[in-house]
Amino acid sequence: MVLADLGRKITTALRSLSTATVINEEVLNAMLKEICAALLEADVNIKLVKKLRENVRAVIDFEEMAAGLNKRRMIQSAVFKQLVKLVDPGVKAWQPTKGKCNVIMFVGLQGSGKTTTCTKLAYYYQKKNWKSCLVCADTFRAGAFDQVKQNATKARIPFYGSYTEPDPVVIAQEGVTKFKDEGFEIIIVDTSGRHKQEESLFEEMLQVSNAVTPDNVVFVMDATIGQACESQARAFGEKVDVASVIITKLDGHAKGGGALSAVAATGSPIIFIGTGEHIDDFEPFKVQPFISKLLGMGDIEGLIDK
Amino acid sequence: LLSGLRNLVGSKALSADDVRPALEKMKEQLIGKNVAADIADKLCESIRTKLEGRVLGTFTTIASTVKETLYDSCVQILSPHRRVNILRDAMEAKQQHRPYTIVFCGVNGVGKSTNLAKVTFWLVENGFRVLIAACDTFRAGAVEQLRTHTRKLNALHPPQDHNGVQMVQLYEKGYGKDAASIAMEAINFARDTRIDVVLVDTAGRMQDNEPLMRALAKLITVNQPDLVLFVGEALVGNEAVDQLVKFNQALADNSDRREPRLIDGILLTKFDTIDDKVGAAISMTYVTGQPVVFVGTGQTYTDLRNLNAKAVVSALLKG
Numbered sequence A: 001m002v003l004a005d006l007g008r009k010i011t012t013a014l015r016s017l018s019t020a021t022v023i024n025e026e027v028l029n030a031m032l033k034e035i036c037a038a039l040l041e042a043d044v045n046i047k048l049v050k051k052l053r054e055n056v057r058a059v060i061d062f063e064e065m066a067a068g069l070n071k072r073r074m075i076q077s078a079v080f081k082q083l084v085k086l087v088d089p090g091v092k093a094w095q096p097t098k099g100k101c102n103v104i105m106f107v108g109l110q111g112s113g114k115t116t117t118c119t120k121l122a123y124y125y126q127k128k129n130w131k132s133c134l135v136c137a138d139t140f141r142a143g144a145f146d147q148v149k150q151n152a153t154k155a156r157i158p159f160y161g162s163y164t165e166p167d168p169v170v171i172a173q174e175g176v177t178k179f180k181d182e183g184f185e186i187i188i189v190d191t192s193g194r195h196k197q198e199e200s201l202f203e204e205m206l207q208v209s210n211a212v213t214p215d216n217v218v219f220v221m222d223a224t225i226g227q228a229c230e231s232q233a234r235a236f237g238e239k240v241d242v243a244s245v246i247i248t249k250l251d252g253h254a255k256g257g258g259a260l261s262a263v264a265a266t267g268s269p270i271i272f273i274g275t276g277e278h279i280d281d282f283e284p285f286k287v288q289p290f291i292s293k294l295l296g297m298g299d300i301e302g303l304i305d306k
Numbered sequence B: 001l002l003s004g005l006r007n008l009v010g011s012k013a014l015s016a017d018d019v020r021p022a023l024e025k026m027k028e029q030l031i032g033k034n035v036a037a038d039i040a041d042k043l044c045e046s047i048r049t050k051l052e053g054r055v056l057g058t059f060t061t062i063a064s065t066v067k068e069t070l071y072d073s074c075v076q077i078l079s080p081h082r083r084v085n086i087l088r089d090a091m092e093a094k095q096q097h098r099p100y101t102i103v104f105c106g107v108n109g110v111g112k113s114t115n116l117a118k119v120t121f122w123l124v125e126n127g128f129r130v131l132i133a134a135c136d137t138f139r140a141g142a143v144e145q146l147r148t149h150t151r152k153l154n155a156l157h158p159p160q161d162h163n164g165v166q167m168v169q170l171y172e173k174g175y176g177k178d179a180a181s182i183a184m185e186a187i188n189f190a191r192d193t194r195i196d197v198v199l200v201d202t203a204g205r206m207q208d209n210e211p212l213m214r215a216l217a218k219l220i221t222v223n224q225p226d227l228v229l230f231v232g233e234a235l236v237g238n239e240a241v242d243q244l245v246k247f248n249q250a251l252a253d254n255s256d257r258r259e260p261r262l263i264d265g266i267l268l269t270k271f272d273t274i275d276d277k278v279g280a281a282i283s284m285t286y287v288t289g290q291p292v293v294f295v296g297t298g299q300t301y302t303d304l305r306n307l308n309a310k311a312v313v314s315a316l317l318k319g
């Protein structure tokens, strides 16, 4: 299970409420301290952790609270709400329309897993009988087109790219037009890795986006990232219309909490997670089941809606 | 006013309680700058031990004392006890008529192959002939990536500038083959053809993937390279600790020697993407005690630097 460590620590902290004889300021603070430490160890952005603590504190006011109120339940529910807020931006995830041409553009930092994940996504839809294809608009990285070509060939996915055209905007436009004409339903555009500090790379991303007018821009984030995620994710979201997040490399030991800040920073939901290098190491992501699994709770919806 | 004055401890010796608030603040700052939480904890704990019982001068504040002590500790962590001098060692190997070998390893996508190409460029600029061994036989496009770099590097340093000698060559056997054997063949090829340095590219692997970690340990045990470089990205958070601990552990566990080969140094990549969140440098050197041999600062061949410990620590402690 992804983020199992974090889940265990948070559950332990919450349990301290049940063992305490009285619930007071001190108990609450101790519990929050434990939870915040666990979140920080999992790389969750420090600003988000602080906000989470403040938000829980704001809901719980011991002086105002009427006697007899179930403080335990109120605190638990406040913590749940805040945790859900970390992974749930409150907007519906984008869905492709069957029988129509859906253009999906991938963006993200260098080496985050875009190219690998492009193939995974195309394969995912192909298996569900959508007509899927790939466009390689990375002309910068050495061997980028070969990588797409080999991946796509192995998965029998049609692809478009060029060894000679240096302009990614031209390739993206040509590829998308060609596949649109041929009636493809899922057209995935892979782009070069880039970072906010290099303005020309961001400008290029905008131009590719303008050229292909994607229906969905996917921001790909590596699960091992730490505190630098937030500002990068925000910058990507400000430059192009990021509508979804995919978190990669969640196999093994990865903490994953750093990447979660991409949700708040872009206001976009996580739609899939990558759990390995192979083409089917890929799972759809849903917030509520994720949180309940994380905290080992059967049904938390009851708690949250109260 | 009173609390301000209380901060100016006169001649009284510092207690743990005196330094705790300042240390808590520092710890938070370190974590915010991407130092692993566990390491930030240990660092602050060591500062507490250092400062407890110390008597401060009249107008010295606790906060500034904590900061200065932390500064010194961090600079020390980043300053290697042992220097890695690749140019000198490669020259020595050359005189012994054997190729000098470096293995690049690390988790997926951190920049192993790209920075291997940058190191190649640097070696060629220093007059060495380089053989790149394509030992990532798994990831799609890995071989072509290195072939492209080889071509570009030779175009920058054509044979006519080097007495007709081709400075960079690629040793590859395609995909699906055993990486350790390819590395060995490459080293033999370099010895036979008088190539000075062999740079071994390996596939990215997660530190928990046991079969892949065993395969890496085998490659290193069998070939006994001169230098094992761990490539880690400056973007990585708390995971930095686990990566390094487990790479070293795998090398130790799978070695048949009494003195197993472990990680000799760190290549810290993507330093241009993190602004002032420089903490990974501290986490990585703290865990291994090994030096940062190179810092990657971009995607072109010249984006390779030495670590400037003082500049890094200043960024780390700047509020």
Ligand SMILES: Nc1nc2c(ncn2[C@@H]2O[C@H](COP(=O)(O)OP(=O)(O)OP(=O)(O)O)[C@@H](O)[C@H]2O)c(=O)[nH]1
Pocket (backbone or CB within 6 Å): A108, A109, A110, A111, A112, A113, A114, A115, A116, A117, A138, A141, A191, A192, A193, A194, A248, A249, A250, A251, A274, A275, A276, A277, A281, B108, B109, B139, B204, B206
């Ligand atoms: N273990 C693991 N590795 C992954 C996963 N997704 C991608 N990778 C690996 O991460 C590395 C980088 O992946 P790429 O797809 O090349 O990344 P990219 O974002 O396209 O890189 P650039 O185009 O250079 O920016 C490769 O070694 C992939 O095999 C995952 O979910 N788990």
Ligand SMILES: Nc1nc2c(ncn2[C@@H]2O[C@H](COP(=O)(O)OP(=O)(O)OP(=O)(O)O)[C@@H](O)[C@H]2O)c(=O)[nH]1
Pocket (backbone or CB within 6 Å): A110, A111, A141, A193, A195, B106, B107, B108, B109, B110, B111, B112, B113, B114, B115, B136, B139, B142, B202, B203, B204, B205, B269, B270, B271, B272, B273, B295, B296, B297, B298, B299, B303
């Ligand atoms: N901004 C920046 N990007 C870098 C740096 N070093 C490498 N990269 C980029 O990171 C991406 C991944 O680099 P690779 O060299 O393919 O990484 P790798 O570790 O060999 O990846 P795998 O072999 O798939 O595990 C590429 O897009 C590189 O251009 C750096 O110092 N700064």
Ligand SMILES: [Mg+2]
Pocket (backbone or CB within 6 Å): A114, A115, A116, A138, A141, A144, A190, A191, A192, A193
């Ligand atoms: Mg790519």
Ligand SMILES: [Mg+2]
Pocket (backbone or CB within 6 Å): B112, B113, B114, B136, B142, B201, B202, B203, B204
């Ligand atoms: Mg590589």
